[in-house]
Amino acid sequence: MSPARTDHDARRHDVSEAVWQVLAEHGFAGLTLRAVASAMGASTGLVTHYFSGKQALVAHALDILEARTQARPRLPYPSPGLATLRAQVLNMLPLTPEGVTINRVWVCSWDMALADPALYAAQTARYERIRADLRTAVEDARRLGELPATADPADLAATVLSFTHGLVVQALFDPASFPPDRQRDLAENFLATVRLSARA
Structure with missing residues (x-):
């Protein structure tokens, strides 16, 4: 895997972790591009590189929620x-x-x-x-x-x-x-x- 691809995957993982942090602390009502950027300590522009808008962010958040639900100990x-x-x-x-x-x-x-x-x-x-x-x-x-x-x-x-x-x-x-x-x-x-x- 090329370094660029590795960096991209690592950054996307960081974004997903930040999305989950915002969800866990504030729920969907507090889920915004700005809030995710703040959780990452990054600019909103970086987050918009991954999500075109609120709808795409919510869709990704729901995917994360489903994945965490399936992966939790049972x-x-x-x-x-x-x-x-x-x-x-x-x-x-x-x-x-x-x-x-x-x-x-x-x-x-x-x-x-x-x-x-x-x-x-x-x-x-x-x-x-x-x-x-x-x-x-x-x-x-x-x-x-x-x-x-x-x-x-x-x-x-x-x-x-x-x-x-x-x-x-x-x-x-x-x-x-x-x-x-x-x-x-x-x-x-x-x-x-x-x-x-x-x-x-």
Whole structure:
């Protein structure tokens, strides 16, 4: 690789790190070319070399957010069915400092996504994928006899995601009342209720 290419890749990495720093500290509302330049200790002109405007900057920021979400440490899926469903729920919760930051940035992105058709469609598709993964775990649980055959996978997946996101929001706004241990306890109690209600 040529030195020029190496320098370009290193500089783009620095820009991406600065974008994430601004997101983590100020959310999407504070994400501007000037803010990214300030985080880098560079000129705005350098940043505009990488982004033609705010829309390109936001698109890159969302790519970074998705990549960090996928790369963060997660509980493994120990076995199909309810064990996987439990891991999926816990993996979405803000149980670590990194999890708090990632969830905060996602919540910050909602307002923007509701106002932009392209971002709205992307966020809708993302939640469809999450529900599909949860639905697969529920279907496996039915197949394994952990849930009755009458349990509706789509409804249970939507219920699980609704509970989890509700808990995420409460934990972000009131972390003192919802520390990690309480989040885990509430998640365990909820999943126990899901098992019981599905059998009713």
